[in-house]
Structure formats: structure tokens, C-alpha cells
Amino acid sequence: xxxxxxxxxxxxxxxxxxxxxxxxxxxxxxxxxxxxxxxxxxxxxxxxxxxxxxxxxxxxxxxxxxxxxxxxxxxxxxxxxxxxxxxxxxxxxxxxxxxxxxxxxxxxxxxxxxxxxxxxxxxxxxxxxxxxxxxxxxxxxxxxxxxxxxxxxxxxxxxxxxxxxxxxxxxxxxxxxxxxxxxxxxxxxxxxxxxxxxxxxxxxxxxxxxxxxxxxxxxxxxxxxxxxxxxxxxxxxxxxxxxxxxxxxxxxxxxxxxxxxxxxxxxxxxxxxxxxxxxxxxxxxxxxxxxx
Numbered sequence: 452x453x454x455x456x457x458x459x460x461x462x463x464x465x466x467x468x469x470x471x472x473x474x475x476x477x478x479x480x481x482x483x484x485x486x487x488x489x490x491x492x493x494x495x496x497x498x499x500x501x502x503x504x505x506x507x508x509x510x511x512x513x514x515x516x517x518x519x520x521x522x523x524x525x526x527x528x529x530x531x532x533x534x535x536x537x538x539x540x541x542x543x544x545x546x547x548x549x550x551x552x553x554x555x556x557x558x559x560x561x562x563x564x565x566x567x568x569x570x571x572x573x574x575x576x577x578x579x580x581x582x583x584x585x586x587x588x589x590x591x592x593x594x595x596x597x598x599x600x601x602x603x604x605x606x607x608x609x610x611x612x613x614x615x616x617x618x619x620x621x622x623x624x625x626x627x628x629x630x631x632x633x634x635x636x637x638x639x640x641x642x643x644x645x646x647x648x649x650x651x652x653x654x655x656x657x658x659x660x661x662x663x664x665x666x667x668x669x670x671x672x673x674x675x676x677x678x679x680x681x682x683x684x685x686x687x688x689x690x691x692x693x694x695x696x697x698x699x700x701x702x703x704x705x706x707x708x709x710x711x712x713x714x715x716x717x718x719x720x721x722x723x724x725x726x727x728x729x730x731x732x733x734x735x736x737x738x739x740x741x742x743x
Contacts (some may be wrong), residue, residue: 452513452741455479455550457501457543461488461713461723463705464516464558467733469494471741476509480738484715485723491712495502496544502542506550515552517543518723518728521560540663544574554606555579561586561601579605587675587736589729590656591615594706595624598659598729602736613735622653624703629653634678637686637693650676650685660701662725672725674703698724706731 459465459478462485469475479497481487489496497504519539528529540557547555554574559567567584575582584606593616604610621636622628635650638658651657661672673696676685680692695706696704698720702711706729713720 453510454514454516455506455509455512455513455546455552457517457546458519458539459485459489459494459496460518461485461727462492462494463707463727463730464518464733465489465494466492466707466711467728467730467735468514468516468651470730470734471737472651473514473741474673476512477504479504482723483641484719487656487714488712488723491714501539506546510550510551512550513552514554514556514737515547516733516737517546517555517557519543519557519559521563540571542574544571547575547578551578555603556605556736556740557603558733559601559603563601564601567601567603575603575605579607581606581609583610585612585736587612587732589706590618591733592729592735593617593619593731594704594729595619595621596657596660596704596729598705598732600728600732604736604740606740606743608743612738613739616735618656619658620654621704625653628675631675632678633675633694635676636696637674637676638672650674650680656708657704658665660705660725662722673704701725705729 453476456465456478456624459480463588465478469543478489479499479501481500482488483498486496486498492577543557572582575730585602587600587602590596634722635652636657637650657673674693675696676693685692693706698713698717701724705724705727713723
């Protein structure tokens, strides 16, 4: 099978697609750092807007994967929905109608479901005999962090959602945390510092990794807390009882292999990780499509 990927980001989906045995023809991404990340990891990156790419030179595409920007529906964004200028769903559907791939797989946040049902599914049903929506969590597919996502799957025949696998924990992915005397993790969210609640222990998958800047309190929203920390004191700004998760740690918790290269400055690399599709989740979805 061959694939065309839109809004490819830092290659999380591309890596999962490749691990599922599919050959990438092109990975389209407008962010220069993310496009450089794709190239650094051996993917055929096309740096540009998905609306401006000439798809006529491509051979037959077996699989179109798209991850339209989720900020229009994300709980961390302004939730402008269809009015958001970053709404990439119409552009995705235009490419699908033009390229006519055998299969289409699209990924987005659960908050986009109403828009998908009203505007995306009807157009895909004009092109494909089978169209379905799956709600999956990356933590059910061997990823050490939760990431709840909707998948729109369209093609010539029915596809069953992939079966879950054994859960992976933070400590299994990052065993060095124990050596540092760290025993918990906590999440810095929009409401500010969650001072009063008890952090979660390392023997669980962590919260979803978010796209945070280096200047934000939590970076990617994940803080590791020392074992001797007391409830209500560990997360006080400036406390030495916690530290921010590094870019490489966040990438590992998203299911990226250690060898995956991220380019750009620290803020850019944090954003790339936080916006990525966990590779094992993408692989599970595409293996289900390949089986069909």
C-alpha cells in the first residue's frame, strides 16, 4: 500500500503508517521545523499548504491520512469550529475527491464530532461504501499517555476498530525517574496550578501531552514530582519538589522511539510533540485497515 498524508506534523502518524507496512508517497506539512523533522526521519516531506500542492503527479494513492488542525474544536483552543481559519476539513475533503484514494483515515479531537457528522460524513458517503467514526484512546494501544481521538475511516468495505493491547506505564517507558527520586506526575492545566490534588503515580499512563511553550509553567503540561512531596506543596511555582518533563521524555510517553529526531528550538520541538499522533495508535488503526 501507498499513502499520502496531509497535516503530517512531526511524523507520528507517518511513523505508525510506515510501521504498519505502508509506503509514504508524500507527507504535506506547512510548518518548516516539522517538515524538517519529517525529512530527518526519512519521510518524503512536502513543505507547503495542502491547498497549494499539485497532487496530479502522484501515482495511485491507496491511503489518504489527514490530521486537520484541531485547535478549532480543542478544549485548549478558542473553539471557533467551522469559523476558524484553520479548519482543514474542507481542504481534506477536496483532496480526497481529487485524488480518489482507496481508503481515507482522518484524525481529530472528540470535540469535532458534531461538525464531522454534519459536514464530513455526508461528503465521504458520496465517495465510499463504508464510512465510520471511531473514538480511541492511545493508552489502550501501548502508549504511556492518554490521548483521546476520533478517527473517520472510509473505504470500499467495512473495517472493525483495532483491539486494545496491554497498557504501558510512565515508569516502564522512563525507568530513570525512579533513580531521581521521582514518584508521581501531575498536570498543569488552563485553570493554573492544581495545588490541592494528589498527583498520579508513575505506574499509570500519564495525562495527554499538550503543546506547551518553554515559558509556560508545565511546558508540555506534565510535571514529575518528588516522592517526599506533600500534597498541596509540591506544585507551588518555584518549588524544587517537581520538574518539567523534557522534550525527549514527552516524546517517549507519546510512543516515539528514542531515535526519532525533532528539529527546531525547544519551543518548536515541544509543540511538535504535543501536536503529534502517537505512532502506536496510528499503526493500530492502519493495521485494521490493511486487514480489511
